[in-house]
Amino acid sequence: MPEIIFPGPDGRIEGRYQKARADNAPIAMILHPHPQFGGTMNDKITYEMYHMFARRGFSVMRFNFRGVGKSEGEYDQGQGELSDAATALDYLQQMNPAAPFAWVAGFSFGAYVGMQLLMRRPEIVGFISISAAANLFDFSFLAPCPSSGVVIHGSEDKICPPSLTRDVMAKTRTQKGRRIEFDVIDGADHFFSKHEEQLLDKAAGYLDRRLQEPPEGHLFD
Template sequence: MPEIIFTGPEGRLEGRYQRSRKENAPIALILHPHPQFGGTMNDKITYEMYHLFARRGFAVMRFNFRGVGKSEGEYDQGHGELSDAATALDYLQSLNPTAPFAWVAGFSFGTYVGMQLLMRRPEIVGFISVSAATNIFDFSFLAPCPSSGVVINGTADKICSPDAARDVMAKTRTQKGRRIEFQTIEGADHFFVDHEQELMDAASAYLDRRLGEPPEGLLFED
């Protein structure tokens, strides 16, 4: 799990990278929660998502947004953080030039950045979004969503209402053949305290099912 430093839009960005032992492995980028509320790449859920993809043979990276840890720059309301994520994906692809596809996973603020990123990058074929902050950030940019994925919220989340998240995702249009699934973890709060394993079991089950299917570009050809 080597530390990496790469050049971002506002200076260096700090990350952790796990290469795959497989040739032509897919890649995954993991995005952490809000930088102004203690979010870092070492957040427990971000860390566990990182290892979830690594165990399935992905080349995977998590990194600190600008102004967090050793990453340079200042918080930029999500705009600069999206640029950070795009640069991180470029860097991850440069390390894995034959990767057939990419996934993105985000937690809270990371879902907002990650789902904007997938709108811009057709190589992202799947996503896992945890505690989607739909009542804090505007998700209307998903018009339509180009990739299938899962959104997982806790039923006791008092920061981002699961009902609000469910409603937003239910109303979100998707491209032909794509689907956004919504799941809840009973009794879990925004941070999934005492419910981390249930969260990871749900994320693992979704990822395993998707990896057992043909890639979206093949599955939904006309």
């Protein structure tokens, strides 16, 4: 799990990277919670999601958004962080030129950034979004959503009621053949305190099912 440092739009970016054994392995990127509320790439759920993808043969990266840890720059209301994520994906692709497709997973603020990223990058064929707060972030950019994915929410989320995010996702148009699933974990709060294992089981179950299906999207150019 080597540390990596690479050039970002606003200075260097700090990350962790694990390369798969196969040269043609898919790639995945994991995005952490809000930088202004203690979110880092070492957040427990971000860390566990990183290893979940690695165990399934992905080359995987997680990184600190600008202004977090050793990453340079300052918080930029999500727009700069989206640029960070796009640059990180470029770097991940450069290290894995034979990767056939990509996935993105994000937690809270990371889910918001990740779902914006997939709108811009057709190589992202799947996503896992955790605690996507539809009352804090505007998801109207999903018009239509080009990839299938799952949004996982806690029933006791006090930051954003699950019904609100469910309604937003239910009204979101998708491209033909794509589907956004919504899953609620009973008793879990926004941070899945004491429910991390259930969350990871849900995420892993969805990923395993999708990996058995024909992949969406196209090879990288």
